[in-house]
Amino acid sequence: MSNVGKIAYLQAMDIPVWINKTTQEKDIPPEKATSITDLDWETLADRVRHCQQCGLSQSRKQTVFGTGNLQAELMIIGEAPGAEEDRQGLPFVGRAGQLLTNMLNAIGLDREQVYIANILKCRPPGNRDPQPAEVIACNDYLNRQIALVQPRLILSLGGISAKNLLQTDQPVGRLRGRVHQHLATRTDLMVTYHPAYLLRRPEEKSKTWKDLQQIISHLANRSI
Numbered sequence: 001m002s003n004v005g006k007i008a009y010l011q012a013m014d015i016p017v018w019i020n021k022t023t024q025e026k027d028i029p030p031e032k033a034t035s036i037t038d039l040d041w042e043t044l045a046d047r048v049r050h051c052q053q054c055g056l057s058q059s060r061k062q063t064v065f066g067t068g069n070l071q072a073e074l075m076i077i078g079e080a081p082g083a084e085e086d087r088q089g090l091p092f093v094g095r096a097g098q099l100l101t102n103m104l105n106a107i108g109l110d111r112e113q114v115y116i117a118n119i120l121k122c123r124p125p126g127n128r129d130p131q132p133a134e135v136i137a138c139n140d141y142l143n144r145q146i147a148l149v150q151p152r153l154i155l156s157l158g159g160i161s162a163k164n165l166l167q168t169d170q171p172v173g174r175l176r177g178r179v180h181q182h183l184a185t186r187t188d189l190m191v192t193y194h195p196a197y198l199l200r201r202p203e204e205k206s207k208t209w210k211d212l213q214q215i216i217s218h219l220a221n222r223s224i
């Protein structure tokens with residue numbers, strides 16, 4: 001039996017199967033073999049929905065693809081879904097999500113005006129940090145989302161997001177306050193604290209407020 005046949009059999013029997021990338025590239029049917037860089041929104045979302053490229057596919061309730069304005073000027077990228085996001089299939093819901101909404105409202109933006117996604121599309125168990133292999137497995141999806149949105153600016157939320165988007169080990173405190181470039185897409189990128197961190201350390205909210213002002217100013221300057 002081919003790997004595709006075996007996988008179909010195991011899935012039909014409700015037996016969990018983790019398809020590694022090598023197997024998937026070799027055996028997926030031609031109609032699904034299209035490179036991620038060629039996918040449109042619909043096929044990209046469908047590819048993510050069925051993705052089994054890393055072990056998180058075994059523990060997720062559902063994937064969390066991303067949401068918002070597909071032509072947004074500002075794209076917000078966090079770390080990974082938490083328990084509530086895993087339940088609802090949407091990014092940044094729950095307390096941290098509400099704080100993000102409030103932060104956007106404070107600078108005159110609605111959630112519907114921006115596009116929101118995460119580095120990982122599936123929840124790491126117990127909200128542990130994403131593992132490097134998981135980030136690598138998921139990275140092409142995010143890069144394709146950025147390429148499709150073509151935002152003027154990416155706002156990276158928190159250390160894990162910044163580390164992976166900028167390939168750096170510098171902490172948020174040293175990265176915030178200036179414009180970087182996302183390595184893969186050459187998109188302007190700024191960094192601030194993750195709302196979940198701000199819930200634990202409310203005294204840092206004033207720094208985030210300054211960051212948000214800079215973001216608005218950067219977007220305004222680029223619009224001229």
Ligand code: SF4
Pocket residue numbers: 048051052053054055056057063120121122134137138
């Ligand atoms: S985290 Fe990303 S690579 Fe891993 S199973 Fe989910 S969608 Fe696929």
